[in-house]
Amino acid sequence: MNASSTSAGAGVSAVSVQHVTKRFNETTALDGVSLEIRRGEFFSLLGPSGCGKTTLLRIIGGFEEADSGEVLIAGRNVGADPPYRRRTNMIFQHLALFPHLTVSENIAFGLEMKKVSRTEIDRKVGDILKLVRLEDYGKRKIDELSGGQKQRVAIARALVNEPEVLLLDEPLGALDLQLRLQMHDELKRIHRAIGSTFILVTHDQTEAITLSDRIAVMNAGQIVQLGTPADIYSRPINRFVANFIGHANFIDGEVAAASENKGELRAGGVIFAGRTAGALRSGQPATAVLRYEHLRILPASSSAGLSAVVEDVAFHGSSFRVTVRAEGGIRLVSEIAGSEDGVQVKLGDAVRVDWRPESLTILDQ
Amino acid sequence: MLLEYYSTYRNTRKLPFVAGQSAPQRRASRGGWLLAPAMAWLFLFTIVPVAMMLVLSFWTSTAYGIKAEFTLDNYRTIFGEPVYLSTFARTLRIAAVTTALTLVVAYPVALIVSRARGGWKAIALLFIFLPFWTSYVVRSFLWLPMLGRNGLINFLLIKLGIVTRPVDWLIYNEGAVYVGLVYAYMLFMFLPIYQSLDKQDRKLEEAASDLGATPARTFWRVILPLSLPGVFSGCTMVFMFACGAYVTPQLLGGASSLMASNVIGSQFQISNNWALGSALSITLMVIVLFCFMLGSSRLGLLQVLSGSRR
Numbered sequence: 001m002n003a004s005s006t007s008a009g010a011g012v013s014a015v016s017v018q019h020v021t022k023r024f025n026e027t028t029a030l031d032g033v034s035l036e037i038r039r040g041e042f043f044s045l046l047g048p049s050g051c052g053k054t055t056l057l058r059i060i061g062g063f064e065e066a067d068s069g070e071v072l073i074a075g076r077n078v079g080a081d082p083p084y085r086r087r088t089n090m091i092f093q094h095l096a097l098f099p100h101l102t103v104s105e106n107i108a109f110g111l112e113m114k115k116v117s118r119t120e121i122d123r124k125v126g127d128i129l130k131l132v133r134l135e136d137y138g139k140r141k142i143d144e145l146s147g148g149q150k151q152r153v154a155i156a157r158a159l160v161n162e163p164e165v166l167l168l169d170e171p172l173g174a175l176d177l178q179l180r181l182q183m184h185d186e187l188k189r190i191h192r193a194i195g196s197t198f199i200l201v202t203h204d205q206t207e208a209i210t211l212s213d214r215i216a217v218m219n220a221g222q223i224v225q226l227g228t229p230a231d232i233y234s235r236p237i238n239r240f241v242a243n244f245i246g247h248a249n250f251i252d253g254e255v256a257a258a259s260e261n262k263g264e265l266r267a268g269g270v271i272f273a274g275r276t277a278g279a280l281r282s283g284q285p286a287t288a289v290l291r292y293e294h295l296r297i298l299p300a301s302s303s304a305g306l307s308a309v310v311e312d313v314a315f316h317g318s319s320f321r322v323t324v325r326a327e328g329g330i331r332l333v334s335e336i337a338g339s340e341d342g343v344q345v346k347l348g349d350a351v352r353v354d355w356r357p358e359s360l361t362i363l364d365q
Numbered sequence: 366m367l368l369e370y371y372s373t374y375r376n377t378r379k380l381p382f383v384a385g386q387s388a389p390q391r392r393a394s395r396g397g398w399l400l401a402p403a404m405a406w407l408f409l410f411t412i413v414p415v416a417m418m419l420v421l422s423f424w425t426s427t428a429y430g431i432k433a434e435f436t437l438d439n440y441r442t443i444f445g446e447p448v449y450l451s452t453f454a455r456t457l458r459i460a461a462v463t464t465a466l467t468l469v470v471a472y473p474v475a476l477i478v479s480r481a482r483g484g485w486k487a488i489a490l491l492f493i494f495l496p497f498w499t500s501y502v503v504r505s506f507l508w509l510p511m512l513g514r515n516g517l518i519n520f521l522l523i524k525l526g527i528v529t530r531p532v533d534w535l536i537y538n539e540g541a542v543y544v545g546l547v548y549a550y551m552l553f554m555f556l557p558i559y560q561s562l563d564k565q566d567r568k569l570e571e572a573a574s575d576l577g578a579t580p581a582r583t584f585w586r587v588i589l590p591l592s593l594p595g596v597f598s599g600c601t602m603v604f605m606f607a608c609g610a611y612v613t614p615q616l617l618g619g620a621s622s623l624m625a626s627n628v629i630g631s632q633f634q635i636s637n638n639w640a641l642g643s644a645l646s647i648t649l650m651v652i653v654l655f656c657f658m659l660g661s662s663r664l665g666l667l668q669v670l671s672g673s674r675r
Contacts, residue, residue: 100591113576
């Protein structure tokens with residue numbers, strides 16, 4: 001779909017990955033991955049650990065060499081160029097700040113390597129310190145900074161070199177939730193301010209969804225789905241993606257009817273209507289995916305949907321998760337927004353559950 | 366720049382035996398008897414011999430031995446006779462050059478071994494340790510059949526047709542002493558440097574490369590500065606050992622490259638002048654102590670030796 005509409009129009013991709021394969025001894029880390037990342041885009045590689053996302057990032061940065069395939073940065077084949085000859089900069093998972101240098105010296109390191117003049121270095125370091133809001137910390141030692149401040153030094157140290165592409169290797173993983181959310185805003189702000197290409201590796205779906213223009217979901221060395229966050233969230237192409245992003249009900253059954261992109265799934269003698277992903281035949285086993293928040297709970301007097309009995313109500317802060325047993329013995333979960341009066345359903349209540357057909361996706365198993 | 370880093374490195378750490386002395390002292394007064402074995406050991410093996418030497422150094426030397434009569438003559442002799450002062454000067458020079466040479470030899474080895482992969486690292490370490498399982502004296506003697514007139518090196522030089530007659534400047538001079546000392550102390554330089562290189566975060570090298578540093582610049586700007594604590598503790602140890610070198614200059618050095626310990630030894634063994642020998646020992650000790658304090662105030666060596674690292 002929209003995944004294939006890459007690098008349309010003028011200009012070359014910021015990064016072009018072509019059929020890249022990488023093996024470590026017996027294990028295949030990347031299996032013929034191809035990818036076009038647009039200039040100025042905030043792109044995320046999302047997947048569980050061991051899916052190859054970090055290896056792909058390290059190949060783009062020049063820290064690993066692909067066994068086969070090619071990487072082009074701004075249209076130029078970077079081949080076996082070492083990192084110090086690439087116009088990329090990396091923010092490392094554990095930051096890798098130089099402990100023997102001050103904040104300013106850390107940030108100036110890359111500029112000194114490029115033999116930029118001292119006055120120019122001072123100006124650029126001053127500007128970038130302002131951008132990451134560390135104006136008064138230039139003279140500090142690295143071990144005198146908090147986690148969030150170190151994070152921002154790492155960002156500044158990479159960005160001051162004005163890289164073609166900024167590579168971020170799960171740099172927020174070590175921070176606590178509060179700080180991580182704060183850094184999300186910070187990263188977004190910085191990305192908007194400088195407009196260069198960001199590639200983020202993460203296993204945190206929330207992080208990927210909130211930050212990215214596009215996401216590539218990876219598993220077992222391959223890209224499973226590529227698209228905008230909204231796309232991937234509402235139209236996962238398979239069970240892996242649906243399971244990895246957000247929370248969803250999975251209903252196993254068989255296809256009762258299928259047309260071009262609409263279909264029906266029969267499970268426990270009940271019909272679930274929705275849209276189909278990919279070509280499906282009548283009678284083949286399939287799975288319906290329905291997000292928790294897309295399952296509505298209606299009063300028993302309503303005529304829509306299926307009848308159900310409330311089995312559990314769990315408080316989740318801003319929302320409630322209601323587990324029901326619907327007709328045909330199918331257990332479904334619904335997430336409903338909490339209101340000040342609390343939730344309207346109680347354990348054992350008879351209700352009806354309903355969903356919009358476009359919210360339910362029927363997938364090949 | 367390196368020194369600058371080093372001095373700040375030192376300043377950011379507290380000296381354990383300077384800071385907060387009152388609290389440990391109070392504790393010591395309550396559980397002081399627990400320290401008794403350690404104090405006894407220190408007394409018996411450190412304070413008693415040094416005190417005896419100090420006392421002896423003020424006794425009077427006669428043709429029949431030493432008499433318990435106070436005199437400053439021994440120290441007058443040391444500071445009056447150029448031969449003793451030049452021996453001390455030579456000792457310090459040889460120790461300093463030995464330290465520098467050992468550093469130059471040991472650092473690259475430590476760097477290569479610390480960057481080797483698992484299996485190779487273990488093999489390399491084994492081969493570095495292996496010679497040190499034999500005695501120091503044996504390791505010094507070993508150089509005689511290597512450097513001697515009919516030694517291995519001369520044999521090879523003749524076989525290869527580089528010289529026709531054996532060369533005799535390979536041994537019994539200061540150069541031979543350096544060969545022997547560098548070999549003898551190599552491990553004491555290697556180990557602290559290896560340790561500081563081995564524990565370095567390898568991601569820092571990747572970060573430097575990412576920021577545009579070639580491997581050479583990564584070494585000068587990242588790897589070397591971070592290994593300085595190891596370099597300084599290695600240098601301190603080798604310098605101190607070399608100041609007290611005895612066997613190596615005795616075996617490999619000529620008459621012109623005798624060191625302080627040889628002169629001291631001969632006072633005890635040959636001249637039977639224990640008083641002068643003791644005075645020379647005390648003088649050497651004070652000189653080394655002075656060098657050590659100079660070094661520690663300049664470079665924070667105390668810090669390194671006290672082991673108060675991250």
